[in-house]
Amino acid sequence: MKYFSAECIYPICSPPVKKGVIVTEDDGTIVRLLPNKQGISEEIMEMNGILVPGFINTHCHLELSHLKNKVPSGTGLLPFLEKVVSFRDMDQSIIDEEIRKNDAYMYDQGIVAVGDISNKSDTKNIKSSSKIRYYTFVEMFDFMQSSLTQSMIEQYSEVYIQHEQNEKNSKSFVPHAPYTVSDELYTFIRSKNSDQDTVSVHNQETNAENELFINGEGDFYQFYKNFGFDISRFKKTGKSSIFKLLEVLNPFSKTLFVHNTKTKKEDIEAAHNWSKNVFWATCPNANLYIENSLPDYKQFIEKQANMTIGTDSLSSNWQLSIWEEIKTIKKYNNYIPLDTLLEWATLNGARALSFDDTLGSFEIGKKPGIVHIDVQWNENDFDILSSNPRRLI
Ligand SMILES: [Zn+2]
DSSP: OEEEEEEEEOOSSSOOEETOEEEEOTTOOEEEEESSOTTOOSOOEEEEEEEEEOEEEEEEOGGGGGGTTTSOSSSOHHHHHHHHHHTOOOOHHHHHHHHHHHHHHHHHTTEEEEEEEESSSTTHHHHHHOSSEEEEEEEEOOTTOHHHHHHHHHHHHHHHHHSOOSSSOEEEEEEOOTTTOOHHHHHHHHHHSOTTSEEEEEEOOSHHHHHHHHHSOSTHHHHHHHTTOOOTTOOOOSSOHHHHHHHHSOTTSEEEEEEOTTOOHHHHHHHHHHOSOEEEEEOHHHHHHHTSOOOOHHHHHHTTOEEEEOOOOTTSOSOOOHHHHHHHHHHHOTTSOHHHHHHIIIIIHHHHTTOTTTSSSOOTTOOOOEEEEOOEEETTEEEOTTOOEEEOO
8 A cells, every 4th residue: 555645635526635645556546535644554655735636638649749849839820730741751760759758758747648649650559558548539631622531531541440449548530620621521530430439629729710611711721722722612601610510520429629729608608509528628838839829718617618638749839748738827827726727637638538437536446646746835826837747656
């Protein structure tokens, strides 16, 4: 048995416990959560700061780890995407090494599970051997070109086969974003996934995306031209882009809408009316890196949205750390309580990926990982901005 204590323990499934003790098996399985040290004769690992369950990173592209510091920040989404595509071909040994390093980095930062977007199979070996649980989202797009759909289906079906599915890891087919997927491809994706799968999709990351669907105009026409594609026959819907997704995705499976920087109250309401299985992933550092903006968190909180946190990739972030994402949200939205952000970063993410059988909270029988954060108490809240996470188990 192991015993851990700190100034405050956040079980997530129940209120925080000051000076409590977590008792685990040697392998980290939670045995008990005690309100104090009374009656314990064994050695207790006592710390300042707080203890939280391992973090869930619901949105990452681990295979893009070699793009760190390669793409300029602050350009906006469309120039960013063009730049990323131009860097895709690199020496395989560099790509493999960066994937390995950043899987290890995420583990050290207290991350226990990752929802990982894959367009390739570069990450399959590390996902098999990693101590992190992975949900691989095999991401498909055909630039809304029917002439490309069949070859994309063949290409990504091969990627899907390469990634493993077992007790630890899961996988599903997912669409990239409403502006890159044809109706035929949505039909394929829907036919391949079951109601038990989670589907992730990039959503409302830039105003141009809504403009395209609402008015049938904006920067996407030039973006497609630059790639040599013609979208002049694109039919606007008169509604924001998320409504297109609500038409074509399966309301019975879990859906994880990613980014949502331009999502409005009526979009959230529509998604919640469409399905009870809606989750939202926010990637604040990537939003600042690419578009210099953040989602309006207030409206998500008011609508009691299931919020989760992702890092996105190293092409649009300085590091892959959920604690750094929490710090960024807190820095610009100090009104959101730490308890709330911790729930987003742990249990909500575990539920979104259906990994809450073992992860997400200090519940007896789970093996969620224990992360120590060296926060200092400051007036009436923890001062988290200068703190760091440390993985205990
Ligand atoms: Zn992404």
